Amino acid sequence: MRLGMVIDLKRCIGCYGCQIACKSENGTRPGTTYARVVKREWGEFPNVKKLSIPVLCMHCNDPPCVDVCPTGASQKRDEDGVVFIDREACVGCRACMMGCPYGARYFQDETRDYFEVGENAYEQAAYSAHERGVVEKCDFCRSRLAQGEEPACSANCMCKARIFGDLDDPDSEVRRLIDEHGGFQLNPELGTDPSVYYLPPER
Amino acid sequence: MPKHEAIDQASQNDNEDVWIQSACGMCYNQCGIRGHRVDGTLIKIEGNPDNPIGRGRLCARGLAGIQLLYDPHRIDYPLRRTNPEKGIGVDPKWERISWDDALDEITERLATIKENDPRGLYFSGTVICLAPLSHALATFLPAFGTPNSFVSDGHQCGNAEHILARTLHGSVTTNPDVEHCDYLLLFGCQAGLGTYYALTTMAQDVADARDRGMKLVVVDPFLSSAAEKADEWVPIKPGSDGALACAILNLLVNEYRIFDADYLLEHADGPYLLTEDGWYARDPGSNRPLVWDIDAGKPRPFDDPELGQVALEGAYQVEGQTCRTVFETLKGTVAKWTPEAASEVTTIPPDMIRKIARDFGEAACIERTIEIDGRELPHRPAAALYFKGAHGHDNAWPTSMAIELLNEVVGASNVPGGLLGTTPVCDGHPDTGFPRWKPGANEDGLLDAGMLLYNDPYGVVPGWPPPPTDTELPNLRDLIGWPITTCFTPAALTDKENFSFDHKPELLLNYGSNLLMSAARPEVTFEAFKDTFVVSFNLHSDETAEALSDIVLPDTSYMERLDPLPNFTRHHHPVGLGNWGHTIRQPLVEPLHERRHFTEVLLELGQRLGLTETMNLLTNNLYGLVAPHALDPERTYSWREISDQAYRSWFGDEHGLDWFETNGVMRWPKKVEEVFWKPFVHARAPLYNEWLKRAGEQVDEIVEKKGIKGVDTSGFFPLPDWRPCRAHRAREGYDMQAIYYRVPWHTFSMTYENPWLDEISRGEPYSYFICINTKTARAKNITDGDPIEVEGADGGTIRGRARLTEGVHPEVLAVANNGGHWAKGMPFARGKGVFFNQLLPMDLEHSDLVSLSMDCDARVRVTRMAEGA
Incomplete structure (x- = not known):
């Protein structure tokens, strides 16, 4: 089994729901956005196009972050291909951040709070699941997967532009969509074989 | 602990782990949510899959509500201004006071006002808090006796759209039936693509429709979220959308002759004859509007059982006058809007205007039918929709009318694929028949909305727009009473040249609105209320509170309060087939600190002021409560008791507040006749706004008598046209x-x-x-x-x-x-x-x-x- 995600650039309206669905599921600190949206614009008025491109950890089949991690904290799960960080083993050297070509990793430094008066009741509860001095990133919501649920970003997406499933299963919806609409990976030339595929915005 | 778990009464205990169903309140859409509370702390909000409003998916705002609940800058205690100076940017120097002290002072001031002239109480609110706002407008304020209410974001509201949603769709708002639509034309609107009503549900449906091949054309000066997804982005000069719509209308009805004659004859006033002065030609005996009977060669009342074939087009001699049909008059009115003429003001090339008109008209597939649930219905898979970008101008009315009529002329109105009113027909829950409403026809055969609409300065009444009566109210609700909301109050209070009132604002009760920022330039609002005692229910000490407020009361957020009918099952409900969703909003956590629900405070103020009896009767009226669930005027009820009565009255004794607290939402399937109601209800959509022509003349009479110069009714067009903003x-x-x-x-x-x-x-x-x-x-x-x-x-x-x-x-x-x-x-x-x-x-x-x-x-x-x- 190889878990992966299809992001349909035709359906996505760039609402940033995924960024906040992720934040509220994972209770991440300021500046940490496992899921986020990149906006691009090209052309000349009035023939101009804008595109919203949701991004997250690409869960590469051949992840460079795992290769460069000196402690073995960055790992890829054998059973489903999910790339994750073992927090206990992470020493915060940030080599993986240099190794990741997709900018999907966030170092948890000591300084940031949303409100200058400090953490509120929610943040105190949420941040207890996190540690300072380590690197964090999207792990396809491992805790949700363990309960048989899909990641928070795809579960919530109000345009159903994020579809989660098993890339190895020829009958899965993700595989069908990739085959039917010419799904592509970002920066395939890097050779990391991402498990996140995109469907073209016009078809 | 599984989701959907009932609220745990021992809520704030350790080892608590519950999911609670409720309704969002981050915008006016009131989507279904569920909150995850662990050991007394809310740790997650997500969409509630059991609720048809959102179907388990939320926008970024709804997901972020938790940071509003726990924002350390929320107001937690009643505050009193100690700095006698008021002003924009002035520090009020708040001091904390007790609720008792705050309510004692407010009660004393209100009692004096009530005795002297209750109109001295002014009220401002926000549409974001729809249910508490409606409750106040319909119970406390009329019981107190003041008509001086306004909604501070009123001009940001869809006022022109709401009027047409009512006259053409029997509703307050509209949305397209994208499930059966092949061509969606948006003017300054992002339905399902960024903002607008029922966003979270519409987003799913619009994405499905686009995936299926529905064409999306977005008219907008800015490459918005909606325009980003459009097959065609049409950048337009702001405020000229009406000219574009008039040109499309002109091409459809005059050049291409693409229109739905059957619809216009049967379901609109298209065949009604107009006199040379622009009034409906009427039967001298019955006063019924006349149509031309081609077979008989003479005019007959529109509802004459003897009618033969009726003329949609042409001019006819009636009582010595040349009378054109409404449709003929429309054709003449828009004829000057050639694509070239429209191009000059819109900056859109004429060829593109032609292409849009052609594509829209052809997509409407006049004469096509579709079978849904065994019913054969007209199928018009083209819809035009608009919002603030198009009607946020002082030509809002003609602009909105022109866009609405695109749907009307091709018959794409309240049928599959077209523009639908939001829940104009509800036959009620199958077990009880409640809640229910349905449009009918007035004596002119025109559509009369069935749901409760807010068009009376004193509260809530159904029916046609009230005629202009006077200019005693700064919100202009006596002069211009048909818009659903207004924020004109500060403008009228400060316009000494045109308006004078025999009463002034002694106390402004402000609920949740930041009128200093939201109405317009803050100096106008400040000037209007700088000498008024201002009491604000607020989440934050915002610009209005700091500049104007004397007492600020800590309001509950939507996550800390009970609203039994957050959207009244009417407003912003998804259109189209699917389920009804009658939703509860309940506390995800008990109110933090000393925050209190505005509605409960109003109940207490009502009691202190001796208004309970009237408020109970008005509450019965608002929720349609009848025996044995009607409130006893003699009794005092808690908010929980009132909520319980409302639920029992609508859904039976087994579905009271307890049931809703546990189950969150009452669902039942919508019927084809409710959603696509137009073929089933004989009530004509008025293309021609005779009522407005009449209202314009009445307004003229009133303002002339009062010597008011600035009220100009030259824009009271009965048919679409355009003029610059x-x-x-x-x-x-x-x-x-x-x-x-x-x-x-x-x-x-x-x-x-x-x-x-x-x-x-x-x-x-x-x-x-x-x-x-x-x-x-x-x-x-x-x-x-x-x-x-x-x-x-x-x-x-x-x-x-x-x-x-x-x-x-x-x-x-x-x-x-x-x-x-x-x-x-x-x-x-x-x-x-x-x-x-x-x-x-x-x-x-x-x-x-x-x-x-x-x-x-x-x-x-x-x-x-x-x-x-």
Whole structure:
């Protein structure tokens, strides 16, 4: 089994729901956005196009972050291909951040709070699941997967532009969509074989 | 612990782990949510899959609500101003007081006002808090005896749309039936693509429809979220959407002759004859409007059982007058709007106008039918929809009418594939038949809405627009009573030249609105209420509180309160087939600190003022409570008891408050006859607004008698036409138009205090900047990121940083929402984004008096500022 995600650039309206669905599921600190949206614009008025491109950890089949991690904290799960960080083993050297070509990793430094008066009741509860001095990133919501649920970003997406499933299963919806609409990976030339595929915005 | 777990009564205990169903309140849409509470702390909000409103999916705002609940800058205790000076930017020097002290003082002041002249109580509210706002408008305020209410975001509301939603669709709002639609034409609107009603549900449906191949054409000066997804983006000069719609109408009815004659004959007033003076020609005996019977060769009442074939087009001699049919008159009225003429004002090439008209008309597939649930129905898979971008101008009325009539002429109105009213027909729950409402026809055969509408200054009544009566009310509800909301009050109070009132605002009760920022230029609102005792129910000590308020009371957020009918099952409910969803809003946590629910405080104030008896009767009226569930006027009820009675009355004794607290939402399937009701209800949509022509004459009489010069009814068009808005008028040196647009992750200005939503805007390229077309900027020596100053021809100056983009009309500056807070009590929001409303005066001259909409754009000039200025 190889878990992966299809992001349909035709359906996505760039609402940033995924960024906040992720934040509220994972209770991440300021500046940490496992899921986020990149906006691009090209052309000349009035023939101009804008595109919203949701991004997250690409869960590469051949992840460079795992290769460069000196402690073995960055790992890829054998059973489903999910790339994750073992927090206990992470020493915060940030080599993986240099190794990741997709900018999907966030170092948890000591300084940031949303409100200058400090953490509120929610943040105190949420941040207890996190540690300072380590690197964090999207792990396809491992805790949700363990309960048989899909990641928070795809579960919530109000345009159903994020579809989660098993890339190895020829009958899965993700595989069908990739085959039917010419799904592509970002920066395939890097050779990391991402498990996140995109469907073209016009078809 | 599984989800859907009932609320645990021992809620704040350790080892608690519960999911609670409720309704969102981050915008007016009230989507279904569920909250996860662990050991007394809310740790997650997500969409409730059991609720048809959102079907388990939320927008960024709804997901971020938790940071509003626990915002450390929320008001937690009643506060009293100690600084006697009021003013914009003045520190009120709050001191904490007790609830008892606060309510004692408010009661004393209200009792005096009630005794002297109850109209001295003014009320302002916000549509975001729909249920508590409605409850106050329908119970406390009429019981007290004041008609002086207004909604501070009233001109940001769809006022013109609401009038037409009522006259044409029997509703308050509209949405397209995208499930059966092949061509969606949006004018300054982002339905299902960023904002607008039922967003979270519509987003799913619009994405499905686009995936299926529905064409999307978006008319907008700015390359918005919706325009980004369009098959065709049509950048238009702001405020000229009506001219484009008139040209499309002209092409459809005159050049291409694509229209649904059967619909116009049977379901609209298309065949009604008009006299030379523009009134319905009426039967002298019955006063019924006349149509031309071709077979009989004479006019007959529209409902004459003997009628033969009826003429849709042409002119006929009736009683010595040449009478044209309504449809013939429409054809004549729009004939001057050639694509070339429209191109001159819209800046859209004539060929593109032709293409849109042709595509829209052909997509409507006149005469096509579809079978749904065994019923054969007309199928018109084309819809045109509009919102603030199109009608946020002082030509709101004719613009909105022209766009609405695109649907009407092709029969794409309340049938599959077309534009649908939002829940105009409800036959009720199958077990009880409640709640229920349905449009009917008035004596002229015209559509009469069945659901409760808010058009009476004293409360809530169904029916046709009330005639103009007087100018005693600063909200103009006596003169112009048909718009659903108004924010004209501050303008009238400060316009001494045109208005004088025999009473003044002694006390302003403000619920949740930040009227200083949201109405228009803050100086107008401040001037209107600077000598008034102001009591605000607020989440934050916002600009209004700090400048004006004497007492601020800590309101509950939507996560801390009970609202039994957050959307009354009427407003902003998804259209189309699917389920009804009757939803509860209940506390996800008990109110923190000393926060109290506004509605409960009003019940207590009502009791203190001796209003309980009247309020109970009005509550029965609002919720339609009948025996044995009607409130006893003699008794005092808690809010929980009232909520329980409302539920039992509608859904039976087994479905009281307890049931809703546990189950969250009552669902039942919608019927085809409810959703696509037009073929089943014989009530004609008025293309011709005779009522408005009459109202215009009545208004003229009243203002002439009163000597009011500034009220101009020349825009009370009975048929679509177009005229420039205020911001189009040439002003030397002012070469651009400034507009605001809306982003999917902010609601007006309130969400700028939310750190998660702020994080979006900081990472997004446009929304904290002033967008300017690249070539325009270069010609003005402005480069990306430069500090710029935008100066309004009618006053006001705003500042921000330039974002150069190809995605905006060359004559336009575009600002997201309305940011730039300055209140000390909203430190997180302070200085974020741009305060657009500073450019908007609020007066008669900048208003569309039919809908009480304001011109929400401005003629401006832009200059580059020195860095660090």
